[in-house]
Amino acid sequence: MIERNLVPKKIVEELDKYIVSQDEAKKNVAVSLRNRYRRKSIKNEIMRREITPKNIILIGSTGVGKTEIARRLAKITDSPFIKVEATKYTEVGYVGKDVESIIKDLVAITIRKLRKEKVDILRKKYFNIAVEKVAKKIDKLAVINGDSKLKLINEIKDGVHDDKVIEINKPVGRGNIEGPVVEVIGNKSDGDMGPIIESIMSNFDGKQSKKTMVSVKDAIEIITNEEIDKNINIDEINIEAVKSAEEDGIIFIDEIDKIVESENNGRSDVSRQGVQRDILPIVEGTTVMTKYGPVKTDHMLFIAAGAFSDVEFSDLMPELQGRFPIVTEMEDLTEKDFIKILTNIDYNLIEQYKEMLLIDNVELKVTKGAIAKIAEFSIYLNEHEENIGARRLSTVLEFLLKDIMFEAPFTEIKQITIDKKYIEKTFKDKFKEEDLDKYIL
Numbered sequence: 001m002i003e004r005n006l007v008p009k010k011i012v013e014e015l016d017k018y019i020v021s022q023d024e025a026k027k028n029v030a031v032s033l034r035n036r037y038r039r040k041s042i043k044n045e046i047m048r049r050e051i052t053p054k055n056i057i058l059i060g061s062t063g064v065g066k067t068e069i070a071r072r073l074a075k076i077t078d079s080p081f082i083k084v085e086a087t088k089y090t091e092v093g094y095v096g097k098d099v100e101s102i103i104k105d106l107v108a109i110t111i112r113k114l115r116k117e118k119v120d121i122l123r124k125k126y127f128n129i130a131v132e133k134v135a136k137k138i139d140k141l142a143v144i145n146g147d148s149k150l151k152l153i154n155e156i157k158d159g160v161h162d163d164k165v166i167e168i169n170k171p172v173g174r175g176n177i178e179g180p181v182v183e184v185i186g187n188k189s190d191g192d193m194g195p196i197i198e199s200i201m202s203n204f205d206g207k208q209s210k211k212t213m214v215s216v217k218d219a220i221e222i223i224t225n226e227e228i229d230k231n232i233n234i235d236e237i238n239i240e241a242v243k244s245a246e247e248d249g250i251i252f253i254d255e256i257d258k259i260v261e262s263e264n265n266g267r268s269d270v271s272r273q274g275v276q277r278d279i280l281p282i283v284e285g286t287t288v289m290t291k292y293g294p295v296k297t298d299h300m301l302f303i304a305a306g307a308f309s310d311v312e313f314s315d316l317m318p319e320l321q322g323r324f325p326i327v328t329e330m331e332d333l334t335e336k337d338f339i340k341i342l343t344n345i346d347y348n349l350i351e352q353y354k355e356m357l358l359i360d361n362v363e364l365k366v367t368k369g370a371i372a373k374i375a376e377f378s379i380y381l382n383e384h385e386e387n388i389g390a391r392r393l394s395t396v397l398e399f400l401l402k403d404i405m406f407e408a409p410f411t412e413i414k415q416i417t418i419d420k421k422y423i424e425k426t427f428k429d430k431f432k433e434e435d436l437d438k439y440i441l
Contacts, residue, residue, distance in 0.1 A: 006077065008034050014076045018347075019065045020340040025058055025328045029073055032056055032301065032326065039299075040247065055283065055302040055323055057256070059313060060330025063389015066305040070252040073303075080110040080245050083252040086259045086304075089275050099278040103288040103295055106249050111241040111292070118237060119228055126227035130220045131156050137166040138216070162217040169209040171226050238292045249300040253279070257306030260315045276317045283323040333389055338375035341390055349397055357401075360409030362416055364401075369420035374400070377427065400426060 011030035012023075019026070032054050039051045058066040067083065074081030082105055089099045135143050135152050138161060142148040155161060214222065259275045282288070285298035304324055313327060333341075342350050350371070354364045378392040388395075400423060404416060 011076060015069065015072055018072050018345050019068050020337045020345065021331055021333065022065050022069065025069055025330055028056055028326050028328050029069060029303070033073060033077060036301065052285065053299060053301045054325050055304070056326040056328065057313065057324040058303065058305040058328050058330055059308050061307055061332055061387055061389055063391040064330045064333055065390070066330060067252065067254060070250065070303045074250050077248070079248045079250050080106055080113065081250045081252070082106045082109055083254060085254050086256045086275065089278070099275070099282060100288045102251060103282065103297060104290045106251060107242060107245045107290050107292055107295055110245045110249070111238055114237050114241045114244070118232055122228045122231060123224060126224050127220070129227060130223035133223055134166065134216055134219050137168065137219070138164065156216065159217070162215060164216045165213050166216060166219055167211055167213055168219050168222065170212040170214070170222055171209050242292055242295055245300070246296050247299055251300055251302050253302065253304040255306055256304040257308045257311055260311040276320050280317065280320050280323070283320065335375045335379045338378055338390065338393060339371055341393060342371050342374065349393055353397060353401055357405065357408060361413050362404065362408050362410065363413055365415070365417045367417065367419045370418045370423055373420050373423045
């Protein structure tokens with residue numbers, strides 16, 4: 001899915017909009033992504049099959065941007081993406097999730113993504129058909145006349161007749177299952193919807209319908225969805241999704257260091273080595289059987305991450321180490337980095353709070369001095385309590401703005417300025433009376 005013009009430098013430029021520092025990590029993932037495009041562009045099929053992705057492992061503390069890098073990569077390239085935590089998977093035979101479910105979940109996510117894209121395309125196509133059918137229900141004579149028809153159709157599109165009630169034939173599925181499958185696709189975002197969708201589709205019979213009185217607005221939606229159901233090709237989507245997952249899938253395995261055995265792990269962690277053994281064939285390249293058919297993992301890109309504070313990367317199984325040839329050490333974030341996160345990146349936290357509070361008539365201003373103080377205090381908390389990296393900024397800002405957010409909304413615009421003195425006074429007053437730990441995640 002990576003575009004021809006998305007060269008490594010462009011990829012890094014995109015990542016820079018959301019992630020500060022970590023230049024080496026950005027460079028490595030950008031090159032790795034470009035290599036996927038290069039491989040797919042090779043005309044020699046045998047050579048193309050032989051070239052495998054150069055998987056990446058990111059090593060660094062919590063909150064330095066490991067997950068964000070992987071997530072943004074998937075968005076930049078519009079690739080199928082799944083994030084999993086290694087600790088949730090256990091060796092086959094032990095209680096836990098089978099690691100092959102990672103691939104099954106990725107395919108399900110890809111199918112859901114493609115179905116939504118197809119539905120969106122079809123919705124644009126069949127919306128006009130639905131409007132014309134509704135227009136006939138409202139005024140058959142107007143539809144016959146060219147000028148009157150155009151006027152009526154434009155009125156319907158503008159919502160002039162939304163509340164008018166008309167009679168339509170509404171499709172009905174057997175077993176009291178009513179409504180089109182696209183409603184499920186549009187509203188669900190978590191979990192594998194494949195079985196649910198297929199069940200509804202198998203129960204749906206376009207020939208069965210009942211006369212129903214509905215509003216014009218609802219009628220357009222019902223008719224549009226009915227047309228989509230008739231014309232969407234689920235089998236074609238499934239085939240396309242499997243291919244996309246195989247060629248473009250990105251799998252982010254977090255906390256991989258937690259499945260590394262060390263001298264201090266003890267017998268309770270007996271399955272850790274087993275999880276590594278189970279993950280190995282998937283990363284090496286294997287075929288996983290799914291309900292949509294066999295799925296090859298040979299050209300999926302794996303990005304693993306972990307703090308590796310108690311163990312070393314070299315403690316991983318040698319075979320697994322070899323499947324992650326690009327090892328990148330992430331840098332701990334500094335006070336200057338925190339200031340950049342609050343000011344330089346797109347849609348930063350301060351801008352988010354400003355937009356939210358503006359809904360409740362609060363014009364929020366945060367001075368440069370205040371931003372510097374927020375960064376300073378966040379670093380202090382990370383050094384004296386658990387280091388949660390950039391996530392600390394959310395904790396501090398939520399605490400600072402809690403009272404303001406509680407008092408809003410206001411009937412008129414209220415301008416509030418957060419400056420250095422406000423921050424110092426807020427923390428000083430609160431920490432005199434209350435335990436600092438209450439404000440630390």
